Amino acid sequence: MLPKGIRSRIVRGVGDLDMHILEAGFGRGCPAILLLHGFPELAWCWRRLMPILASAGYHVIAPDQRGYGRTTPQPGDYLTDLEPYATGNLANDVFNLIEALDLSSVEAIVGHDAGSIVAGFCALARPGLMRHLVLAASPFAGAPPQGAPLDAPFIFHPVHAELARLNTPRKHYQAYYVGPSANEDMRHSPQGLHSFLRGYFYQKSADWNGNAPHQLAGWSGAELARMPHYYCMPARHDMAEVAAAAMPDARAIAACAWLSEHDLSIAAAEFARTGFQPALNWYRSALVEGMTGRDLIPFQGRRLDIPVAFVAGSADWGPYQAPGLLETMRDRLATRPVSLHVIDGAGHWVHQEQPERFADILFATLNARLAGNRLCCK
Numbered sequence: 001m002l003p004k005g006i007r008s009r010i011v012r013g014v015g016d017l018d019m020h021i022l023e024a025g026f027g028r029g030c031p032a033i034l035l036l037h038g039f040p041e042l043a044w045c046w047r048r049l050m051p052i053l054a055s056a057g058y059h060v061i062a063p064d065q066r067g068y069g070r071t072t073p074q075p076g077d078y079l080t081d082l083e084p085y086a087t088g089n090l091a092n093d094v095f096n097l098i099e100a101l102d103l104s105s106v107e108a109i110v111g112h113d114a115g116s117i118v119a120g121f122c123a124l125a126r127p128g129l130m131r132h133l134v135l136a137a138s139p140f141a142g143a144p145p146q147g148a149p150l151d152a153p154f155i156f157h158p159v160h161a162e163l164a165r166l167n168t169p170r171k172h173y174q175a176y177y178v179g180p181s182a183n184e185d186m187r188h189s190p191q192g193l194h195s196f197l198r199g200y201f202y203q204k205s206a207d208w209n210g211n212a213p214h215q216l217a218g219w220s221g222a223e224l225a226r227m228p229h230y231y232c233m234p235a236r237h238d239m240a241e242v243a244a245a246a247m248p249d250a251r252a253i254a255a256c257a258w259l260s261e262h263d264l265s266i267a268a269a270e271f272a273r274t275g276f277q278p279a280l281n282w283y284r285s286a287l288v289e290g291m292t293g294r295d296l297i298p299f300q301g302r303r304l305d306i307p308v309a310f311v312a313g314s315a316d317w318g319p320y321q322a323p324g325l326l327e328t329m330r331d332r333l334a335t336r337p338v339s340l341h342v343i344d345g346a347g348h349w350v351h352q353e354q355p356e357r358f359a360d361i362l363f364a365t366l367n368a369r370l371a372g373n374r375l376c377c378k
Contacts, residue, residue: 001266005051010070015096016084020070022046022062025054031107033362034094034130035062038113038137039279040186040197042069044266045112048258048355056363058107065115066093067278069270074278078180085278085285088295091121098129108132108366112351113318114282116140117292120333123306124299132365133308135338136358137318137348139325142333144293146301153290162221169235170225176233178284183277189240191247194268199243201259203230204348206315208246211347213317218324227317258353304334309365311358313346339365 002008006024022043033053035046043062053060064071066084075084083089098106109130111119120140123133155178163170176182189196202208216223224232229242253261286292310329312319319326330338341361346353 001262003047003051005054006047011097011100014100015093016073017066017093017096018072019093019097019100020064021097022050024050024060025058027059030057030059032059032061032101032103034098034106034109035060036065036094036109036111036115036119037062037068038111038115039282040200040267040271040276041113042267042270044069044263044270045349045352047263049351049358052355052359053362056359061097061101063093063097065118066090067281069274074274076275076277078183078277080281082281082285082289082291085281086289086291086295087117087121087286088125088291090118090282091125094118094122095126095129106130108134108362110134110136110351110362111140112136113138113348117286121292121295123304123308124296124302127305130306132306133304134311134362134365135308135329136311136350137313137316139310139319139322139329140333141325141328142304143296143299143302145332148300150290150293150297153293154287157219159219159221159224163224163232164221164235166221166225168225170221170232171235172224173231173233173239174283174287176239177280178288182239182280183275185238185240187271187275189243191240191244193272194265195247196240196243197268197271198253198264199245199247200230200239201264201349202248202252202256203228203243203246204316205258205353206313206345206347207248207252207256208315208347210246211315211317213315213320215320216323223323227321231317231321258349303332306334307336307339307365308334309339309341309361311341311343311350311361313348313350313353314342314344315347316350318348 006022008022010018010020012018037045043064046062050060109119116135116138117140124143160175343354343357351358
């Protein structure tokens with residue numbers, strides 16, 4: 001069922017994991033590109049981009065990251081040790097995979113959504129391991145300034161109380177994801193897991209006409225409530241209800257060229273088997289325990305000295321969901337400004353919705369043709 005030129009295999013002994021990867025262009029000596037997925041995705045979600053990169057002469061590697069897909073073990077309990085899901089340890093998984101594949105370095109690491117945070121952390125922690133960094137959908141601010149105090153975990157941010165006091169009370173999706181009911185709500189949604197994922201992917205794509213992202217004025221409940229419900233939910237609703245409220249009709253599903261029913265069924269089957277809790281533990285480690293901030297402390301003041309690009313779809317709220325984060329990433333992550341790129345006709349799943357245009361930007365980054373701080377619309 002894999003696209004032509006892509007193979008699946010298990011790499012055993014990747015630290016404490018047996019890691020499932022997809023590969024394309026796997027001849028010896030090809031420069032390697034590592035692709036890190038986000039939530040709720042898998043290595044499978046890079047299937048449309050991988051052949052394009054392989055045809056250009058790259059060895060393309062996409063793992064199921066810890067807690068996802070066929071990478072094992074997957075402790076799935078809500079009340080479990082969260083240290084394995086800390087950002088520093090997720091980066092160690094990447095380093096261990098690179099070593100297990102007998103690679104001394106990679107041409108680029110590309111991270112999407114939560115994978116963007118892991119990719120950025122890898123670049124800070126191991127300078128010289130990669131020659132380029134490409135982040136997608138979710139900005140990564142990088143290391144804190146020298147001497148900066150450690151921020152409190154996001155779950156304690158006062159904006160949550162502001163959202164609850166609105167005339168129509170709301171709750172932030174991340175506050176929902178760290179709670180004990182999120183896994184069961186989504187895994188056993190009334191509409192079925194396949195339909196839940198269809199509605200979820202649809203709402204965050206350019207196919208849904210409810211996305212008109214823009215910068216928010218600041219961290220207030222009223223400002224965050226401008227975002228769609230999949231980011232800022234009605235307080236009484238769960239994510240299954242949010243997805244059901246904007247479910248595409250049969251005609252829209254049939255017309256979705258970037259996510260066929262067959263392709264979606266593969267992702268749905270994996271999450272039906274594993275549940276979402278191992279993946280949601282990424283959120284719990286960062287947002288409840290503050291492990292990402294803790295793991296960044298040793299790199300205070302460090303900036304990247306490699307080309308960095310950020311790519312997002314024009315219909316994606318991801319770059320704006322945390323006010324000020326996009327600008328901080330642009331100006332502070334690297335020694336030169338991060339190049340910002342927006343692709344028309346794509347939402348949050350930019351690498352799936354517009355893989356050819358995504359590849360164009362990636363190739364330009366690898367060929368060092370990007371001018372810093374440039375917005376390039378295609």
